Amino acid sequence: MKIQIKDLEPNPFRDMKNYPIDESKVQGLINSINETGFWNNLLARRHPDKADKFQIAYGHHRLLAIQKSLGKEAIVDIPIQPLSDETMLRIMAEENNEYYKTDVGVIDETVRVTFEFLKSFYSLGNKRSGDTRGRSHQYFKGLPEPPSTGESRYHNSVVAKQISNWIGKNWPEKRIHESLERKKLYDKDELDKSVEKLSQTSAGHFTRMVRKFEPTKNQQKKISDRIIANQDFSAQKIEEEFLCEKYGGEKPASDNRIKEFEDYIKECAQKIKSINPKISILLEFKRDFHSEVYQKSFSRFDFIMSAKTLQQRLKILLGGTNEKEKNRTCTLPVHQKKS
Numbered sequence: 622m623k624i625q626i627k628d629l630e631p632n633p634f635r636d637m638k639n640y641p642i643d644e645s646k647v648q649g650l651i652n653s654i655n656e657t658g659f660w661n662n663l664l665a666r667r668h669p670d671k672a673d674k675f676q677i678a679y680g681h682h683r684l685l686a687i688q689k690s691l692g693k694e695a696i697v698d699i700p701i702q703p704l705s706d707e708t709m710l711r712i713m714a715e716e717n718n719e720y721y722k723t724d725v726g727v728i729d730e731t732v733r734v735t736f737e738f739l740k741s742f743y744s745l746g747n748k749r750s751g752d753t754r755g756r757s758h759q760y761f762k763g764l765p766e767p768p769s770t771g772e773s774r775y776h777n778s779v780v781a782k783q784i785s786n787w788i789g790k791n792w793p794e795k796r797i798h799e800s801l802e803r804k805k806l807y808d809k810d811e812l813d814k815s816v817e818k819l820s821q822t823s824a825g826h827f828t829r830m831v832r833k834f835e836p837t838k839n840q841q842k843k844i845s846d847r848i849i850a851n852q853d854f855s856a857q858k859i860e861e862e863f864l865c866e867k868y869g870g871e872k873p874a875s876d877n878r879i880k881e882f883e884d885y886i887k888e889c890a891q892k893i894k895s896i897n898p899k900i901s902i903l904l905e906f907k908r909d910f911h912s913e914v915y916q917k918s919f920s921r922f923d924f925i926m927s928a929k930t931l932q933q934r935l936k937i938l939l940g941g942t943n944e945k946e947k948n949r950t951c952t953l954p955v956h957q958k959k960s
């Protein structure tokens with residue numbers, strides 16, 4: 622169907638202010654149009670509320686390119702299909718995944734729009750998880766519920782898995798779950814937009830630390846700036862930055878006591894990492910712990926006592942701080958910017 626470019630509007634689920642436009646991609650498309658002409662790569666539907674307007678399903682970079690290259694009065698010949706809102710939203714999500722799958726801001730906007738769309742059709746309910754702790758989980762009433770076991774089970778949350786199943790396999794549950802966690806903090810005005818500067822993985826670590834330490838948005842911005850400046854996005858370094866911001870007063874890196882403390886922590890961490898594979902092997906033989914041979918052996922007593930001692934000490938070490946500890950300043954080393 623032949624349509625004037627000025628009558629084409631973006632996908633209604635895409636707020637163009639919240640999506641970055643790759644100017645180099647637009648310029649590349651302009652060059653292509655100028656050299657070989659416009660090749661049909663747009664799909665649209667009639668605007669549900671405006672008789673003379675149309676909404677494109679995908680191809681927003683191409684739409685900008687033809688506007689700049691041919692002018693808004695130009696006419697293009699594109700297919701028009703009776704696309705539902707569900708189809709328009711899914712198409713937008715696929716386009717976002719293709720062009721912006723590492724952009725945290727675009728991921729969050731896509732998940733937010735999808736969540737609100739589904740909530741308008743399927744109300745949210747709460748259901749007991751069936752475990753011994755009596756916990757409950759949210760779910761969309763009317764959407765198929767994923768099982769708690771088996772290959773198609775949910776790993777992070779039922780709602781995240783339901784959205785993942787609805788929106789398509791290119792949007793994994795974990796990505797959606799982490800985005801929903803950020804949405805909860807955004808809704809309470811407790812998360813700074815600086816998290817969008819980070820990668821998906823580091824943004825996930827960052828969000829968990831925000832929940833754990835509850836820093837102000839101004840503190841979060843300082844932390845994200847330091848993380849980016851240092852170019853160290855590991856979970857350990859991100860937690861270090863939150864600890865330093867929480868306790869303040871960073872000590873000089875030349876402090877020998879701090880270096881000794883840091884080295885000892887690293888040594889302990891390596892020892893814990895080395896024992897984890899051995900524990901995993903023991904778990905494979907868990908049933909043998911109940912055998913008569915093991916129950917009567919001296920090794921059983923030694924193992925239980927050692928494990929219990931370790932458990933108690935780790936609980937003390939990782940437990941809540943007392944009033945004295947709260948008043949102590951941060952003893953983590955200053956992170957120097959890489960030249």
